[in-house]
Amino acid sequence: MKKYFALPGSLLVVFLLVFASCNDGADRSESIPDFTGKLTQEEIEAGVMTPEILWKFGRVGEQRLSPDGKNVLYTVTRYDAATEARSSDIFVTTTAGTDLLQLTESGGSAYNPRWKPGSDSIGFLSNASGEIQLWEMDINGLEKVMVSEIDGGINGFEYSPDGSKILYLTEVKYRKSLDEIYPDLPQANVRIIDELMYRHWDHWEDEYVSHIFVADLTAKGLKRHFDIMEGEPYEAPLSPWFDQAGITWNADGTKVAYSCKKMSRNEYAISTDSDIYLYDIQSRTTENLTEGMDGYDRYPTFSPDGKMMAWQSMETPGFEADKERLMLRDLETGEISYLTGNFDQNVSNLVWSEDNGTIWFITGHHATYQVGRIDLDSMDIEMVTEGIHDITSFDMANGVITASVMSMQMATELFKIDPQTGGLMQISFVNKHIYDHIEMAEVRSRWVPTTDGKEMLTWVIHPPGFDETREYPALLYCQGGPQSAVSQFWSYRWNFQMMASGGYVVVAPNRRGLPTFGQEWNDQISTDYGGQNMRDYLSAIDNLAGEPYVDEDRLGAVGASYGGYSVFYLAGIHEGRFKTFISHCGIFNTESMYTETEEMFFVHHDNGGAYWDVPKPRNYSFSPHLKVKNWDTPILIITGEYDFRIPYTQSMQAFNAAQLLGVPSKLLVFPDETHFVTSPQNAILWQREFRGWLDKYLQGQVPIRRQ
Secondary structure, eight states: OOOOOBOTTOOBOOOOOOOOOOTTOOOOGGGSOOOSOOOOHHHHHHOSOOHHHHTTSOEEEEEEEOTTSSEEEEEEEEEETTTTEEEEEEEEEETTSOSOEEOOOOSSBEEEEEEOTTSSEEEEEEOTTSSOEEEEEETTSOSOEEOOOOTTOOSEEEEOTTSSEEEEEEEEEOSOOHHHHOTTOTTOOOOOOOSSOSEETTEEOOSEEEEEEEEEEETTEEEEEEETTTTOOOOSSOTTTTOGGGEEEOTTSSEEEEEEOOSOHHHHHHOOOOEEEEEETTTTEEEESSTTOOSOEEEEEEOTTSSEEEEEEOOSTTOTTSOOEEEEEETTTOOEEETTTTOOSOOEEEEEOTTSSEEEEEEEETTEEEEEEEETTTOOEEEOOOSSSEEEEEEEETTEEEEEEEETTEEEEEEEEOTTTOOEEEOOOTTHHHHTTSOOOEEEEEEEEOTTSOEEEEEEEEOTTOOTTEEEEEEEEEOOTTTOOOOSOOOSSSOHHHHHTTTOEEEEEOOTTOSSSOHHHHHTTTTOTTSHHHHHHHHHHHHHHTSTTEEEEEEEEEEETHHHHHHHHHHTTOTTOOSEEEEESOOSOHHHHHHHSSOHHHHHHHHTSOTTSSSOOGGGGGOGGGGGGGOOSOEEEEEETTOOSSOHHHHHHHHHHHHHTTOOEEEEEETTOOSSOOSHHHHHHHHHHHHHHHHHHHOTTSOEEOO
């Protein structure tokens, strides 16, 4: 089975769409999906977010700045909910936000845009031939030529710095298939498993792994292909996200650096020890640059002069949410330096200045994500941007910075950042036609006292048309992760605009266990699932319930993943606060979860060990199933059968218990969905059931005027 690859800034990109053809002159307009995202008159008149409108948003993906800093390439993905068709195309605009041009109109997939070094050409991936291959075109989107003809297609590529070579990703076979093992049993269907990591997030492991290839790029296409991981049963980029940003050329194009976990599958399941490997193209040899560093080491990036390499590194083995440290290696001496030891935040998206003296990065601050930089001479760290937004990626060239920016009130758009002042100027307006016709919910920040004398940032989202003289039902939003900030993210499922549009006040606390408030705040949740962070949840909802515009008799709690666990746990301890719950893909039984999940290091670290250890780690005492006898409040439970992180059996256990206890409950099982719900019609159904359940028990359609 082919794996899905998530390239930087994009959604899943291995997919096939039907191309519309009008060569026979027939009128096929009715069969062509509507990828314009236009609103109906009824939607315009209603003027609020709906599930159907949410799926009309154009989704800005990867962006690439031209070497002269004058133009920026970016992708936009759109869906047609009626047909479930999908279209991803490439656009170019100036960094002044003028002269927008759509470069591809495939009706299929065009993505991974790259400026070809030393030319006016643009490289990109497209499935126009039936398989995903490398194509090139000019800056006007003309003269499109297919460059690669790789059997099975490719999943990502990067030009070498001089444009003479490319590296590309494709799958290679590393073990026998069932047909090869038992050729006389063609109808047999079984998975034969003799080691761990036999499935990951959303896919079963098969006989293929992703490898990195290098090829010469000539006028006649690709020549002299070779696998830089030949014969290895390992994969790069790292599963399960397969992020291409973890692979890069060095400054002169003679070497390739990549992150990989080169270990047995059993070791893989219990370890986060990825290393950065440097492959020499001329000698065909590989060197491990981070040997002895036992946590995640990822995202290498070389200085322009080729003398240094920076990367992100976690120190603690087995802890997937440890601090993302900024490390630097002198490639001549091998000396390694830890640059952010005095900076109590993560770093990501590392970008070198052209003079080799500064490293720019993205970092969190109070549930927002900003651009910062470190001066390599003084080691001073400076925040460049500020504001209520998340900067999710950025690119630099010739003194110009462009960035992808989102917030709870805006899906991702492109902005230009002034490197001196940090000021932001919007240069893409993909969804302006939607914002012009719907009223967005207002987002406010609030610092809430906690039970241990600290202050907790909580986002409060007021419904459209908010009237402080009325009383509204309120939803406590429980974040997943567990270590994932309630930042200014825009989600196409847990969308705060969508929740608030139903007439709900949404309370979204940055409880204990979340980044952007320092590592101590982030780390506190490990082995304490039912402790301080649960008290933080209750502090947030109790604080807002005291507002005159919140009806304390109409409170609900919702969440997914660890947020789903939170809902299950709160259902057993809430003491009548809530009138209903919704849990998506939540952990119900921490003991069975320990051996049901796939990345064993996650549950081992967060629980403090295995449930058979003596003494048994304390965190198992926080299993929601131990308090299920206290459940007395209606609950909606949702899961996907292809969720291998928190298998659907966890949700089944919770639902079965609720039914046996006589608690009003409903279970939604999506046979084709994973930890997420990604197909348009399933997602719209999810939103309708979500809203319908809340309206049934909280009567949230109409605010009640206070007497």
